[in-house]
Amino acid sequence: MSGRVGASHPFALSARDLRRRRLNRMMRLVIAATTALAILPLVGITVLIVSNGVGRLTPEFLFNGPLGSPPGIVNAIQGSLAMTFVATLISAPIGIAGGVYLNEYASPRVTALGEYLIDVMLGVPSILAGLFAYLAIVPLLGFSGWSATIALSVLMIPVVMRTTQEVMRLVPAGLREASLALGVSSWKTSVFIVGRTAFSGILTGVVLAISRGLGETAPLLMTALGSNDEAINLGAPMSAMPIVIYNNAGSSDPQMVAEAWTTALVLFAIALVLNVAVRFKTVNSRIA
Amino acid sequence: MALSTRLRVRSRITADGFFRWALAAAVAAAALLLVAVIYTIANFSTPLWGAVKPLDFLFGSGWNGVSVDEAGVTKVQYGAWPMIWGTLVTSLIGILVAAPVGILAAVYLVEFAPRRLAAPLTFLVEIVAAIPSVVIGLWALGDLSPRLRDSVEWWIASTLGHVIPWLSENPEAPSSTTVFRAGIVLAIMITPMVVAVGREVIRSVPQSLREGYIGMGATEWETIRAVVLPTARIGLIGAVLLAFGRAIGETIAVRLVIGMADSAVPSSLFQSGSSVAAKIAGNIGEADLAVERGALAGLGLALFAVTFVLSLCVRVLIRRANGGAGRGR
Amino acid sequence: MSAKSRTEKPAKGSATALSLKSLSAYYGSFRAVKDVSLEVAAQSVTALIGPSGCGKSTLIRTINRMHETTTGARVEGTIEIEGVDIYDPQIDPVRVRRSIGMVFQKPNPFPTMSIAQNVVSGLRLAGQTNKAALAAIVEDSLRKAALWDEVKDKLNQPGTSLSGGQQQRLCIARAIAVKPEIILMDEPCSALDPIATLKIEELIRTLREEYTIVIVTHNMQQASRVSDTTAFMTMGEDRAGYLVESGPTPKMFTAPEQRLTEDYVAGRFG
Numbered sequence: 052m053s054g055r056v057g058a059s060h061p062f063a064l065s066a067r068d069l070r071r072r073r074l075n076r077m078m079r080l081v082i083a084a085t086t087a088l089a090i091l092p093l094v095g096i097t098v099l100i101v102s103n104g105v106g107r108l109t110p111e112f113l114f115n116g117p118l119g120s121p122p123g124i125v126n127a128i129q130g131s132l133a134m135t136f137v138a139t140l141i142s143a144p145i146g147i148a149g150g151v152y153l154n155e156y157a158s159p160r161v162t163a164l165g166e167y168l169i170d171v172m173l174g175v176p177s178i179l180a181g182l183f184a185y186l187a188i189v190p191l192l193g194f195s196g197w198s199a200t201i202a203l204s205v206l207m208i209p210v211v212m213r214t215t216q217e218v219m220r221l222v223p224a225g226l227r228e229a230s231l232a233l234g235v236s237s238w239k240t241s242v243f244i245v246g247r248t249a250f251s252g253i254l255t256g257v258v259l260a261i262s263r264g265l266g267e268t269a270p271l272l273m274t275a276l277g278s279n280d281e282a283i284n285l286g287a288p289m290s291a292m293p294i295v296i297y298n299n300a301g302s303s304d305p306q307m308v309a310e311a312w313t314t315a316l317v318l319f320a321i322a323l324v325l326n327v328a329v330r331f332k333t334v335n336s337r338i339a
Numbered sequence: 340m341a342l343s344t345r346l347r348v349r350s351r352i353t354a355d356g357f358f359r360w361a362l363a364a365a366v367a368a369a370a371l372l373l374v375a376v377i378y379t380i381a382n383f384s385t386p387l388w389g390a391v392k393p394l395d396f397l398f399g400s401g402w403n404g405v406s407v408d409e410a411g412v413t414k415v416q417y418g419a420w421p422m423i424w425g426t427l428v429t430s431l432i433g434i435l436v437a438a439p440v441g442i443l444a445a446v447y448l449v450e451f452a453p454r455r456l457a458a459p460l461t462f463l464v465e466i467v468a469a470i471p472s473v474v475i476g477l478w479a480l481g482d483l484s485p486r487l488r489d490s491v492e493w494w495i496a497s498t499l500g501h502v503i504p505w506l507s508e509n510p511e512a513p514s515s516t517t518v519f520r521a522g523i524v525l526a527i528m529i530t531p532m533v534v535a536v537g538r539e540v541i542r543s544v545p546q547s548l549r550e551g552y553i554g555m556g557a558t559e560w561e562t563i564r565a566v567v568l569p570t571a572r573i574g575l576i577g578a579v580l581l582a583f584g585r586a587i588g589e590t591i592a593v594r595l596v597i598g599m600a601d602s603a604v605p606s607s608l609f610q611s612g613s614s615v616a617a618k619i620a621g622n623i624g625e626a627d628l629a630v631e632r633g634a635l636a637g638l639g640l641a642l643f644a645v646t647f648v649l650s651l652c653v654r655v656l657i658r659r660a661n662g663g664a665g666r667g668r
Numbered sequence: 669m670s671a672k673s674r675t676e677k678p679a680k681g682s683a684t685a686l687s688l689k690s691l692s693a694y695y696g697s698f699r700a701v702k703d704v705s706l707e708v709a710a711q712s713v714t715a716l717i718g719p720s721g722c723g724k725s726t727l728i729r730t731i732n733r734m735h736e737t738t739t740g741a742r743v744e745g746t747i748e749i750e751g752v753d754i755y756d757p758q759i760d761p762v763r764v765r766r767s768i769g770m771v772f773q774k775p776n777p778f779p780t781m782s783i784a785q786n787v788v789s790g791l792r793l794a795g796q797t798n799k800a801a802l803a804a805i806v807e808d809s810l811r812k813a814a815l816w817d818e819v820k821d822k823l824n825q826p827g828t829s830l831s832g833g834q835q836q837r838l839c840i841a842r843a844i845a846v847k848p849e850i851i852l853m854d855e856p857c858s859a860l861d862p863i864a865t866l867k868i869e870e871l872i873r874t875l876r877e878e879y880t881i882v883i884v885t886h887n888m889q890q891a892s893r894v895s896d897t898t899a900f901m902t903m904g905e906d907r908a909g910y911l912v913e914s915g916p917t918p919k920m921f922t923a924p925e926q927r928l929t930e931d932y933v934a935g936r937f938g
């Protein structure tokens with residue numbers, strides 16, 4: 052029964068409509084193609100890290116020192132973990148406490164100032180954190196893991212503080228009110244009600260900071276310097292995975308370059324695990 | 340116990356007050372740390388300003404340090420312009436590629452991608468954004484660099500290069516490190532950032548605005564062009580500036596592919612150059628003279644000034660985009 | 669039936685639980701409530717009615733010192749409980765709130781806690797740890813809030829898994845658990861459907877045997893159904909809310925003294 056819609060029918064497509072449709076289809080294609088272009092290098096890097104790195108990924112590589120046979124990167128892994136761990140011990144409490152203060156206690160003016168402080172700190176290039184530590188801390192503590200942790204803290208504190216403040220702001224004001232109205236003191240409300248509700252989000256911030264700390268290179272080169280020593284001694288120069296990658300990357304010895312790729316794979320795997328963990332936590336979070 | 344007696348004891352000062360001050364101290368500690376960073380770098384740069392005028396430093400070329408000429412006159416020459424030029428040009432190349440690509444990819448993820456594709460793609464972008472820059476640098480040096488040299492760079496140089504001098508190369512011996520390559524590496528590093536922030540911004544455009552326009556008979560593209568992008572405009576500019584700031588400060592990946600040509604502005608994009616951050620990282624270990632460290636600290640100060648202004652702009656923009664209430668990241 | 673229970677109410681309701689004396693509440697320089705004086709009888713239900721924006725919610729929040737938790741908010745005047753001014757500098761607002769419970773417009777159980785944990789959250793955060801005692805309080809409070817039979821088999825499920833009406837009764841149980849003498853309710857049914865609303869109203873009438881209740885409502889039928897005393901507020905030219913009059917509920921709805929009240933209860937404005 053339904054006939055074709057004639058050209059005079061009000062719903063019929065005019066030539067102009069057809070042009071618009073064609074343009075729409077074309078732009079869809081362009082946008083999809085651009086997305087592919089954006090994604091392609093990302094896929095390429097991932098594939099190359101795995102394919103170039105997996106060949107040498109043996110237990111010996113992970114658990115031998117750089118002077119062992121075959122040589123390994125155990126000291127770099129230990130160094131990365133130890134320095135990032137200490138930097139987390141410094142930056143997580145400061146970042147969390149600061150974020151809680153800005154969200155729960157500070158006057159609007161102080162909050163605005165504090166947010167600006169975070170923005171500026173987040174924008175500080177890592178080379179400047181390294182330069183600061185090199186000029187001010189290394190003369191006091193020497194080229195050492197301790198100096199490196201201070202440089203890393205400059206970069207990690209704002210990450211934790213920003214995330215903490217943002218997730219706490221997402222906690223409905225009604226919960227805070229309900230708690231205060233029950234006669235719970237304000238610090239207990241901040242910690243056990245607001246903080247507890249935002250907990251997984253705060254944890255996300257800490258993990259993000261850890262993942263930033265693990266990947267930093269320039270500040271470590273200027274403070275921890277690198278070392279072949281296998282002992283975990285924060286008072287002395289230390290190795291770290293980014294330092295190994297950087298030092299080996301430009302080498303003319305293919306062996307060294309291969310070691311750089313495998314170290315990159317290990318570092319990438321750790322970054323991946325941390326990110327997946329964060330994502331999993333965020334999905335399960337009740338407020339995020 | 341009577342109600343009135345229950346009310347009367349006042350004992351909250353200790354715990355609440357202590358907690359409050361401890362938290363405030365954390366903010367103060369962070370602020371002090373930032374001040375210490377700025378003060379240290381500024382303070383160590385003072386020997387430079389005694390020897391070189393600020394404008395000569397910023398816009399001069401030649402990094403010959405302290406020298407004594409035949410007549411026995413001591414000369415101090417630190418010109419930061421080649422490094423500043425390198426930082427600006429590589430970051431510009433990076434942002435010119437990353438901004439359109441990143442924003443269109445963000446549009447795709449929000450507006451077009453089927454649900455089953457959007458989630459894994461977003462995840463991929465986030466993962467790559469988290470890859471340490473040294474790993475990107477390793478890839479750039481070992482894999483991307485030779486590819487670019489033999490494809491894009493060769494092609495541009497052998498066509499446009501004959502007409503435009505700063506796109507030419509020496510066909511006999513193409514440089515193993517080039518400014519152009521550093522720009523492309525930066526583009527690849529900051530694209531995920533533009534996509535991630537851009538996606539949030541575009542997603543926050545109210546669905547009702549789109550529906551209102553589609554309801555008037557607009558196509559998807561017309562809606563994106565007339566409603567989505569204009570509404571998200573300020574947030575998108577913020578995302579691009581944020582990425583620009585990241586590109587300006589990037590050290591390791593740039594250093595691995597740009598070379599160490601620090602004495603003059605290269606005559607072509609396909610020659611080696613240097614950047615502010617790469618110069619600091621490369622030279623600080625050998626800087627024994629106070630004035631030499633001062634020159635590197637001066638570079639650091641310039642870098643900080645630029646990133647400081649950028650974060651100010653981003654804050655103002657994103658604040659306005661969110662109607663003054665909050666901010667994005 | 670409600671009228672009957674009101675008349676059966678013993679004379680102890682005549683004792684004064686709460687007296688507001690020339691109370692004004694400010695947000696910064698804006699005066700939201702102006703010069704309210706009101707006596708609230710013990711073990712009775714007092715309803716605050718009035719057009720939206722007239723400061724009912726602000727007024728009720730001054731009674732347990734919640735008003736001052738908003739930045740820039742402050743109070744002038746006094747509120748006396750058994751002759752003690754709760755705004756005396758010697759008084760701890762945290763203790764005031766422990767004696768004066770509050771139920772909010774939107775049910776707000778703590779999302780990280782189970783039903784049982786929600787009920788005793790106030791006590792646990794105040795340091796009470798005796799498990800057996802807490803378990804007894806969970807049951808007792810939930811029974812008083814008429815929720816026990818519905819949740820006794822799922823006390824460990826999250827409080828947010830309940831329906832809206834159940835969540836609000838959970839919030840009432842949570843307020844009861846800290847053993848307050850006075851319970852404030854700020855439009856407790858505004859987010860609920862009619863059936864859930866009826867359940868809460870029934871509950872309010874039972875709770876009145878033990879507690880002094882002040883309820884803010886925009887619903888005049890609700891005020892007439894649940895309250896013994898009604899106080900009518902409106903706002904003046906300066907947008908500050910003030911008390912027009914208060915009195916026994918039946919009188920307020922049939923023969924108020926002020927013309928404004930009469931117009932409002934007749935639905936002629938508001």
